[in-house]
Amino acid sequence: EPEVTQTPSHQVTQMGQEVILRCVPISNHLYFYWYRQILGQKVEFLVSFYNNEISEKSEIFDDQFSVERPDGSNFTLKIRSTKLEDSAMYFCASSEGKKHGYTFGSGTRLTVV
Amino acid sequence: GESVGLHLPTLSVQEGDNSIINCAYSNSASDYFIWYKQESGKGPQFIIDIRSNMDKRQGQRVTVLLNKTVKHLSLQIAATQPGDSAVYFCAETSSNYQLIWGAGTKLIIKP
Numbered sequence: 001e002p003e004v005t006q007t008p009s010h011q012v013t014q015m016g017q018e019v020i021l022r023c024v025p026i027s028n029h030l031y032f033y034w035y036r037q038i039l040g041q042k043v044e045f046l047v048s049f050y051n052n053e054i055s056e057k058s059e060i061f062d063d064q065f066s067v068e069r070p071d072g073s074n075f076t077l078k079i080r081s082t083k084l085e086d087s088a089m090y091f092c093a094s095s096e097g098k099k100h101g102y103t104f105g106s107g108t109r110l111t112v113v
Numbered sequence: 114g115e116s117v118g119l120h121l122p123t124l125s126v127q128e129g130d131n132s133i134i135n136c137a138y139s140n141s142a143s144d145y146f147i148w149y150k151q152e153s154g155k156g157p158q159f160i161i162d163i164r165s166n167m168d169k170r171q172g173q174r175v176t177v178l179l180n181k182t183v184k185h186l187s188l189q190i191a192a193t194q195p196g197d198s199a200v201y202f203c204a205e206t207s208s209n210y211q212l213i214w215g216a217g218t219k220l221i222i223k224p
Contacts, residue, residue, distance in 0.1 A: 004156075031210065042217060043157065043202065048210035056210040091156050098210055099145040099164075104156040 002026040004105035006092050012111045013082050021077045021108045023092030029101075032075045033093040034067065036060070037107075043091065049075065082112045125221045132190040134218045136203035139184060143205040147212065148177060148188045150199045157202060160188070190220075198222045 005024040013019050025032050034046040047057040049067055064080045075094075079086055089107040126132045138146075144165040149157035163170045163177045163186075170177050176189040186203050200219050204212040 006156075033210070035212075043204075043212075043214040045211035045213070050210070058211065099206060101159075102147060102212065103159060104149075106156040 006105035010109045023075045025094030029094035031095045034077045035091045036088040038088045087112045123219045126193050132193045134188045134201045136186040142207040147204045149202045152199045
């Protein structure tokens with residue numbers, strides 16, 4: 001069964017450093033997403049990406065965040081200057097359509113110290 | 114505002130019994146709903162979805178019911194097994210891209 005793959009599984013970074021979280025969506029999917037889940041809380045939408053541009057973003061997705069699809073397979077989330085409160089599980093997802101077949105990766109646990 | 118919520122944060126069920134997990138939503142414009150299962154340390158796993166033009170949809174051992182009148186969604190798991198232990202989330206979406214997630218219900222299976 002096709003999977004969304006995320007790397008690394010765990011990232012520890014110092015406050016103020018930049019991190020890049022990587023995702024390989026399912027190959028025939030056209031829509032890509034990033035969500036995050038702070039420990040013990042609900043999953044929160046960050047951003048959606050379609051046709052090489054951001055289609056929607058939440059209030060959380062401020063100027064310190066950016067996304068990129070550098071090639072035909074990878075989808076990345078960059079956090080420019082990490083803060084302690086950025087510590088969370090970050091999930092990448094992809095879907096065939098806007099309302100069809102959302103599949104999530106296993107997540108990257110980001111710990112900012 | 115728009116929100117998706119769950120009635121019970123924890124549900125304990127005897128192995129072999131049926132489980133019913135409930136979810137309330139407030140956005141009447143939502144037209145697509147998904148149930149996810151999340152095991153500890155893993156990403157959300159798709160269980161079943163339903164569109165607003167349906168009231169019921171069945172999968173393997175799972176059934177989702179949608180009551181648009183009272184904005185209620187439920188997930189029924191038949192013959193609950195130990196492997197069903199997880200946190201279950203409902204999520205909704207309307208005309209935009211994002212899924213709005215509920216708070217989650219932890220399902221505990223008693224032997």
